[in-house]
Amino acid sequence: MADITESRIAAQSTAHPAKRIKWEAVGDHAILIAGALLMLVPVYMIFASSSWNDITLHREGLQFGFSDDMANNYNAALFEYGGFTDSVNGVTMLANSLILGIGFAIGKIIVGMMAAYAIVYFRLRFATLAFWMIFTTLLLPLEVRILPSYEVITWMNLGNTYTGLIVPLIASATATFFFRQFFMSVPEELIEAARIDGAGPVKFFIDILVPLSQTMIAAMFIIMFVFGWNQYLWPTLITTDESLFTLVRGIRQIMQAYSDGSTTPEYGEAAALAIIAMTPPVLVVVFFQSWFVKGLTESDK
C-alpha cells in the first residue's frame, strides 16, 4: 500500500526530483549516524570516565564529560602492581597480550602455509586424508573441548607457560584452509614455468609463492592478531600465575574486585584498563581496514 502511494507521489513529483531524493538521503544518513553513535557512545563514555575519580564514578555512574584524573588513572592502570601476589601491572599484561597476539598470528600463519603448500602442490597419496583431518578441526571450537584440553595441558606440564597458552589455540585449521583456497587460485602456469626453470619445491615456495601471498599473509595476520589478543576463556584457565596475565584476562580480575564490595572499586582504573585493552586491536583494524575486510570475508567461507 505504502509502495503504491510512494510511486504515485514519485510520478507526480518528477518536476522536483532533486528535492525528493534529498529527503530520502537525509533519512539514510540519519539511520547511519544513529548506528555509528550506537557503536561509539558506550566506548566514548568509558573513555571519558577514565578521566574521573572513583568516588564520582561510584556515585553517578559513567560520565560524558572529562575531568582531570586521566593521568592518575592511566598511571595506576599501567604501572601500579596489583593482583594477589602484586606481581602484575598493566605493562606486563600489555606485553603478554602482544606475545599472545603476535605469537599466535605468526605461529598460525607459518603452520598453516606449510600444511597448505603440502596439500596443494604435492602428489601425496594421503593428502586428502590429511586435508580432512585438518579440516575437521574447523568444526569444534576450543570452548567445546575446554576441560579435556586443560587436562591434557596440565598432564604435559604446560600450565602457566607461553607454549601452553599459544599452541593449543593454533589447533584449528582456519589459516590452513584460507591458504589452501588461495594456493588453489594461483595459476598452474607458474609452477610449470618454475619446474622448467629447474626450481625445486623449496625455491618455488620461498621465491614465488610467499611473495605472491603477501596480501593474504597481511590479511590473515590482522585477523589472527585480533583473535589472539581477544582470547579470554583459554588464558583464564591456563594462566594462574599472575605474571602471565593478558589484558583481557586481567578484566576478570577487575570483575572479581567489583563483586568483592569491601572497598570502593577502582572504577577509574578499570575504565582506563578497558581502554588500554581495546586500543591496539582497534587501531590495527581501523588502519589496515581493507586487508582486514579481505581477510575476514575470504577466510570464513
Add this chain to the structure above:
Amino acid sequence: MKRAAFGQIGFPILLLIPQLVIIAIFFYWPAGYAIQSSFYLQDPFGFGSTYVGVDNYTRLTTSRTYLSSFWFTVIFTTLVTFFSLAIALLLAVKADKVIRGAKTYRTLLMWVYAIAPPVAGLMGVMLFDQSRGNITQLLSTFGYDYRLGVNYWDTAAAMITVSIWKQIPVNFIFFLSGLQAIPRSVREAAMIDNASGTSRFWDITFPLLAPTGFFLLIINITYALFDTFGIVDTIVKGEPGNNPMTLVYRVFVDGFRGGDLGGSSAQSVVLMVLVLILTVVQFRFLERRIHYT
C-alpha cells in the same frame, strides 16, 4: 592438488608434521578424551573413575538447571542472531546506498569488531549496574526498577544487548561486501523495472543476499553459543548464582567449579553434536550455492 605437482614424498610430509602434531595433541586427543570421560563418573577426590554408560547423559535430561540453561540458550541465541542480523542488514543497505561519507560510515560501524567480548561485558556492567548504571538510571526515570544480577530477566537483557552490540560489525561487514558483489547491471535493471525502493529490496536485493545471510546465520549461532562466554562471565561477575547461563558457560561452571568431569564432558559432547549438525547444514547449503552461480 595442482596438475603439475611436485613428486617428492619426504618434504611435504615434513611440511605437514607441525600441523598434524598440533591437531593430534590439542584437538583429537582432548576431543576423544571428552567423549570417553562422558561415559565415566569421576571420583570427587580424584581416585579413578567408574564406567557408568549413558548415565551422565540421562542425568542431563533430568537436571532442572541444565534444562533451564538449555532453554535460556535457545532464547538467547534466537534474539542475538535475529537482532544483530536485522540491525546490521539495515545499516549495510544504507551504507551501500549513500554516496557521501560511505567510507567513514564503514569504519565507524565496523571497528567494534576489535573489542574483546569481556571488555564489552565490562562496559555492559558499568552501564547496567544495579545502583549507578546509566541505563539503570534512565530506566528508573521511566519507573522501571532494573536489577542486574538479581532479577533473572534483567541480567539476561544485559547479556543479550551487549552480545547484539558486539556482533553487529561482523554482520555489517559481510552484508556490505555481499551487497557490493551484486552486479551493477542487475541493480540498474531493477531500477528501471521497479520504481519503489522497498519492493526492489525485497524482490531483488534480499534474494541475492540470501547466501550471505544464510552463511551469517550459522556464524551468528556459533557466536551466540560459544564466543559470548566472555560477555556472560563478566556480566555475572564470575559468580553465576541464580543468573541465566548459556550452555558453554555451564560446561565451564560444572567442570571447573563443580569438579564434575563426566557431566561436563557429556555437556561438551552435546555441544559437539550441535555444532556438527550446524556444519552439515551449512555444507549442504554451500554445495547448492555452487550450483547456483
